[in-house]
Amino acid sequence: MSNEPIKFAYWVPNVSGGLVISQIPQRTSWDANYNRKLAQIAERAGFDYALTQIRFTAGYGADNQHESVTFSQDLLGATEKLKVIAALLPGPWNPTLAAKQIATISHLSNARIAVNIVSGWFRGEFKAIGEPWLDHEERYLRSEEFIRCLQGIWQQDSFTFAGDFYRFRDYSLKPKPLDPQPEIFQGGSSRAARDMAARVSDWYFTNGNTPEGIRQQVEDIQLKAAENQHKVKIGVNGFVIARQTEQEAQSVLRDILDNANPDAVKGFQSEVKNAGSASPEGEGNWAKSTLEDLVQYNDGFKTNLIGTPQQIAERIVELKQAGVDLMLLGFLHFQEEVEFFGREVIPRVRELERQQQPVLSHG
Numbered sequence: 001m002s003n004e005p006i007k008f009a010y011w012v013p014n015v016s017g018g019l020v021i022s023q024i025p026q027r028t029s030w031d032a033n034y035n036r037k038l039a040q041i042a043e044r045a046g047f048d049y050a051l052t053q054i055r056f057t058a059g060y061g062a063d064n065q066h067e068s069v070t071f072s073q074d075l076l077g078a079t080e081k082l083k084v085i086a087a088l089l090p091g092p093w094n095p096t097l098a099a100k101q102i103a104t105i106s107h108l109s110n111a112r113i114a115v116n117i118v119s120g121w122f123r124g125e126f127k128a129i130g131e132p133w134l135d136h137e138e139r140y141l142r143s144e145e146f147i148r149c150l151q152g153i154w155q156q157d158s159f160t161f162a163g164d165f166y167r168f169r170d171y172s173l174k175p176k177p178l179d180p181q182p183e184i185f186q187g188g189s190s191r192a193a194r195d196m197a198a199r200v201s202d203w204y205f206t207n208g209n210t211p212e213g214i215r216q217q218v219e220d221i222q223l224k225a226a227e228n229q230h231k232v233k234i235g236v237n238g239f240v241i242a243r244q245t246e247q248e249a250q251s252v253l254r255d256i257l258d259n260a261n262p263d264a265v266k267g268f269q270s271e272v273k274n275a276g277s278a279s280p281e282g283e284g285n286w287a288k289s290t291l292e293d294l295v296q297y298n299d300g301f302k303t304n305l306i307g308t309p310q311q312i313a314e315r316i317v318e319l320k321q322a323g324v325d326l327m328l329l330g331f332l333h334f335q336e337e338v339e340f341f342g343r344e345v346i347p348r349v350r351e352l353e354r355q356q357q358p359v360l361s362h363g
């Protein structure tokens, strides 16, 4: 377990429909003004990061989607401390343009920009925009080359690379990003995703899960990372329903599930089969998800951050003990609930962390 305080990130609702495939009324908006205010609330509430999403077409809800890099830059302009992680999908992005865009944003934001490399799960989306649909292993091979190129371009002069997907010859990017360098996150939990994290990424982001499910992934990744002399940190998704009583929180969950749109959830279920479950090992982000789990796009109910502030704080610390460095959080009514989380949950997490610090011996 890390001695560092656990970090908090929230999903930027830059995609319409919120974070659940449900008709339940949500006081969350995907527009710019709502999101600027949310980012300001989040940084005051003690959040370290905001994660923007990339999606090029609608499918199973999410009818409108703002682009991630542009949107991230706008949120950086509205805040002072918050770091913003922009999702990049290799294919539509190539490393040349991505490295240049992010280096400029690093200068505009005093080094508060980071990236999340996503490998793709939505075949219909690739088809709609004329992108070839690579198989699962190839998608991760391409993502790994993408990450190696970003790192090479940002850190070296005369960068040269001859890969299966990308080529560079004596390329010197100027200006390079400011220090600290943009952090590289990645999303996914299949065998290929874990191996990539153990080789190149700074952060491994995974879907919601139990502390035991997370512990198994962490052990696998950290063992391999040590063999590769690589350091990687772990972020886990969770959907928060924090209320004054557990019954209240559970009844909100029931409402979300009762109002779920079954056709949309089934459509989503059939698309995510193209992700890690289509890999040779049949593992991955959604390999074991039930229909109820899928009502939250990234299995966020499984993390069970549903209850009173004290119960949620205790579960977060349990995840920290399983090797988690960052909680990536979604909410039903983002602005109000991010503020409530900062006031009621984060201080309880900090108190539990303090109690668990090893006692220093004197003399």
Ligand SMILES: Cc1cc2nc3c(=O)[nH]c(=O)nc-3n(C[C@H](O)[C@H](O)[C@H](O)COP(=O)(O)O)c2cc1C
Pocket: 052, 053, 054, 055, 087, 089, 117, 118, 119, 120, 121, 186, 187, 188, 189, 190, 193, 205, 206, 207, 237, 275, 276, 277, 283, 284, 285, 286, 298, 328
């Ligand atoms: C935290 C997180 C954020 C993600 N964000 C996006 C995104 O913005 N756009 C996207 O197309 N896919 C996104 N993904 C999906 C992943 O890139 C990947 O396709 C998916 O997790 C399949 O992983 P698997 O190989 O484990 O099955 C995200 C995944 C995670 C865990």
